[in-house]
Amino acid sequence: MRFLILRFRDFGISGFRDLGILGFWDFGTWNAIDLQKKSVDMNKFDLQKRTKQFHVNVIKLCSRFPKNAAGFETAKQLIRAAGSVGANYRAGCRAKSNADFIYKIELVLEEADESLYWLQLTKEAELVQGNDLEALIKEANELVSIFNASDKTAKRNKANNLTKKNNRLNFDFEIPAKSKNLKIAKSKNCIYVFAA
Incomplete structure (x- = not known):
């Protein structure tokens, strides 16, 4: 069994892209961009x-x-x-x-x-x-x-x-027709997609 774990982290869903490997949508991970600091940190x-x-x-x-x-x-x-x-x-x-x-x-x-x-x-x-x-x-x-x-x-x-x-409120996606045997499990921060 193959599986994919999709983490949304702090910035929500990053968008759609077709993996082409298993024939389903990968929502990916969106990480913060580390900007160069111009000065000393100040709280x-x-x-x-x-x-x-x-x-x-x-x-x-x-x-x-x-x-x-x-x-x-x-x-x-x-x-x-x-x-x-x-x-x-x-x-x-x-x-x-x-x-x-x-x-x-x-x-x-x-x-x-x-x-x-x-x-x-x-x-x-x-x-x-x-x-x-x-x-x-x-x-x-x-x-x-x-x-x-x-x-x-x-x-x-x-x-x-x-x-x-x-x-998060409007989260919805479709599984392409060729990937009907995928199983999906959701948690608070992740979506688990399993392919047999």
Whole structure:
């Protein structure tokens, strides 16, 4: 007796292809693609600390702003935006659903981009100068990149999960006429196809 074990693993059904050996459909295995890492791994707690430190550094920078209308308004906007990055990211880590996480990450991305805007404005208006301003602009740029990538990944994962659910709900296949003597056994993660 010959048999074939088909595993669906984490990503659901990969599609159909005709094996031609036993005359039945092989659903195959779909494994995750291992992407090259561009930076050091960072977990959610590291990123929470990083966004909080970003806010603290912005507050320290704003304490050096000139005591005039432009300084007060820019400092107010910059502190608010930088604070929202950390606060909304923490809220996103406690999201109740994938959709809630995506919504909150989009808020974080928007606030990180706004922080970058106010930091660039601070530099161009010469409200303050120094290496700490340059470091904050660089950090804001990196945060925008991180949360942009996180947003895209979360949306892609949501779409993959919907596809995975649809594939599982609508799972059906036909055995070609020349393979009527196949026996099929299903389990949660596998389909066993036996040919005599």
